[in-house]
Structures are given as structure tokens and as C-alpha cells.
Amino acid sequence: MATVTTTDTPGISRREFLYYIWGSSIVLITLQATGLLVWFLLPRFREGEFGGTFTLPVDTVPPTNAPPIPNSAGRFWLSNLNSQEPNNLMYRAEGEEPIVGVVAIYKVCTHLGCIYDWNGPNDRFECPCHGSKYRLDGRRIQDPAPRNLGRFKFYALNENEEVLAESASGPDGYEPLILPPETVYIRIDTGDLANGQTQVLLENVPPAN
Ligand code: FES
Incomplete structure (x- = not known):
């Protein structure tokens, strides 16, 4: 079976x-x-990926304490500062020296390199990635940005494109430049970038009286 x-x-x-x-x-x-x-x-965006010199008519500079003007090709903002005039955009914080002159601010956030933008209703630069905020001159208002925004070397030129004045190097990168009256052109050297410093966040500093 x-x-x-x-x-x-x-x-x-x-x-x-x-x-x-x-x-x-x-x-x-x-x-x-x-x-x-x-x-x-x-x-x-990595620093140093580009570089070049931009020579522009002086009327591309915005009026004093007006919203900044972007330059996409050069990846900078032009800001015309005067913290001695009472205003919302360039208010002076307690303990600050007067800040007067024109700066060319690098368009890249000092946190992780996002491209930030100017927020008109809020009168400040704001980064969409993680929320850092900066004043018209590039000083940090709110972190996580570790430093103020970088600035490019800046020149004032006469009608023959000869240098009349240039931005000096200071603790916060290149200092604002007061344009001489004979200025016809400005020049921004995007190959010459100075990093901003790490200052107390402006949100923790009261405005000057
Ligand atoms: S990259 Fe701008 S806040 Fe992080």
C-alpha cells in the first residue's frame, strides 16, 4: 500500500x-x-562662487533710509543709511554710534546660505529658510544667523571713473561710505567681501532715545 x-x-x-x-x-x-x-x-550658495566689479551710475543708490535696491547679477543690496534721522528702517539702537553712508550688502544669509529678501511691511531683511532677520545696514535683529550680513568693497568715482573715496575696513566689514558731492559712479567689487561681526541681537537692545 x-x-x-x-x-x-x-x-x-x-x-x-x-x-x-x-x-x-x-x-x-x-x-x-x-x-x-x-x-x-x-x-x-557657496561664498566665492562668483566675483566681478560693477560700475553703476550714482543714481542707482536709493535715497537715504529708503528701502534697499537689489542687484541680482552682483548678488548685493545697496542701502543708504543715516541712523541720525528718526525712521523705522535705520533706527539707532542704544549704545550705537551714528551710522551714515552707503553699503553694498551680500545677498546671502550668514546662517546657512539662503537668499533672503527685503520685507517692506516689516522694514527689514528676512530669510525664508529659518527666520533670521536683519536691519537695513545688515545688522542681525533675530537669529539663528551667527553674524551680521557681509559687505562688499565700495568705491565712489568721478566722471572719469577715478576713485574719489572708498569704504574703509571696520569691525563690521566695510564701513558705510559717505559719497563725495562729485560722485558720478559707484563701483562694487564682489570679489572683495568682508564678513559681518557677531553683535548682540538687536531684538535684545532697546532703541536709542
Ligand atoms: S539660511 Fe537664513 S536663517 Fe537659515
Whole structure:
């Protein structure tokens, strides 16, 4: 008489199959989240990627304490500062010396390199990535930015494009330059960038009386 033998069928059960699908989905989602986090944290833009000299008519400078004017090709903002005039854009903080003159501010946030923008209704620069805020002259109002914004070397030129005056190097990078009356052109050297300093956040300093 023939005997019947039974053997276990190789393979996986339906329950095991569902476990595998579930496990694979978790791994996939984790990888995607990690990729997004890395992308978010990486600098968008590396310093020194560009450089060049921009010579512009003096009327490209904004009026004193008016909103800054961007230059996309040069990746800078032009700000015309006077903290001695009462105003919202260039208010003077307690303990600050008067700040007067024109600066060319690097368009890249000092935190992780995002391109920030001017927020007109709030009268300040604001970075969309992690919320740093800066005053019209580039000084930090709110972190996580570790430093004030960088500034480029700046020149005032006469009608023959001869240098009349140039921005001096100071604790906060290149100091604002008061334009001589004979100025016809300005020149910004985007190959010459000076980093801003780490000052007390302006949100922790009351305005000067
Ligand atoms: S890059 Fe983080 S606040 Fe600007």
C-alpha cells in the first residue's frame, strides 16, 4: 500500500508578505525624510562662487533710509543709511554710534546660505529658510544667523571713473561710505567681501532715545 507523505510548502505566508511591504515602506519614507533634511540644511550658495566689479551710475543708490535696491547679477543690496534721522528702517539702537553712508550688502544669509529678501511691511531683511532677520545696514535683529550680513568693497568715482573715496575696513566689514558731492559712479567689487561681526541681537537692545 502506497504511503502519502506531506512536506511544508516553501515560501512566505500572506502575513509575512504584508510585514515585508510594511517594513519596506517605512525604510523608504525614512530615506526620503533624511534626503529632505540634508537638502534643507545644505548651503544653497557657496561664498566665492562668483566675483566681478560693477560700475553703476550714482543714481542707482536709493535715497537715504529708503528701502534697499537689489542687484541680482552682483548678488548685493545697496542701502543708504543715516541712523541720525528718526525712521523705522535705520533706527539707532542704544549704545550705537551714528551710522551714515552707503553699503553694498551680500545677498546671502550668514546662517546657512539662503537668499533672503527685503520685507517692506516689516522694514527689514528676512530669510525664508529659518527666520533670521536683519536691519537695513545688515545688522542681525533675530537669529539663528551667527553674524551680521557681509559687505562688499565700495568705491565712489568721478566722471572719469577715478576713485574719489572708498569704504574703509571696520569691525563690521566695510564701513558705510559717505559719497563725495562729485560722485558720478559707484563701483562694487564682489570679489572683495568682508564678513559681518557677531553683535548682540538687536531684538535684545532697546532703541536709542
Ligand atoms: S539660511 Fe537659515 S536663517 Fe537664513
